[in-house]
Amino acid sequence: MLNYFHLFNLPESFFVDEQAVRQAYQRLQAQHHPDRHIGYSPEEQHRALAMASDVNEGWRVLRSPVLRAGHLLALRGMDQGEVSLSPEFLMQQIAWREQLESSGQLRQLEALRAQLRHEMDHEARQFEQELARVDAPKARSAHAHLQFFHRLLQEIEQRVDHMDEES
Incomplete structure (x- = not known):
């Protein structure tokens, strides 16, 4: 590789x-x-x-932070195996998605975007720590969280762009 x-x-x-x-x-x-x-x-x-x-x-x-994290996992042979997400994170995912769907105003989207960027920054630090500890399951989990945040932030950007086009 x-x-x-x-x-x-x-x-x-x-x-x-x-x-x-x-x-x-x-x-x-x-x-x-x-x-x-x-x-x-x-x-x-x-x-x-x-x-x-x-x-x-x-x-x-x-x-790309997400691709870079995946590359680091692969370089260390830590990219194999199941990723288990906590029930708390899964519930939080649902809540963030519902918040996105109910955000009809630009300021609501911007607030959600700021919150998710903060969460993604925290998860990035967590990923780096788990990688340093060579804790493959936790590093893969942090990578999965980063992927989720990246996708949701992309969806927010698309909605913001769509709102800009309509105004």
Whole structure:
């Protein structure tokens, strides 16, 4: 498995310096762009194309907290196994979804978005701690929570965009 942190010369951590990720991406993209390898042998052109593809995928993964967390789990062999979510979290999911469905005003959506971002930040810190403790079940659970928050925040953004279009 390709380690995107190593490819980008970054420390393996959930919390990354976004500017360092961007700079590494730009450097790698300039270095391995297929257009820079015109006139080279077909093998070298193929390697450059494969590397450019890896760089693009690394950029996609390292920019996304959810994908980055999944990558860290996979690198440690912790991405296998069932994820059990607590009944409390499942009930809270239902409550947040109901709150989203009943939010008819922009300020309600913004308040829910702020609350969920706060919860996601807390869950990100929890993920980092469980990863450091090498507690695979808890790290996978935190990752599942991050996935939920990410999806719900995307739904909120879509509703906000839709409200903006209507006004």
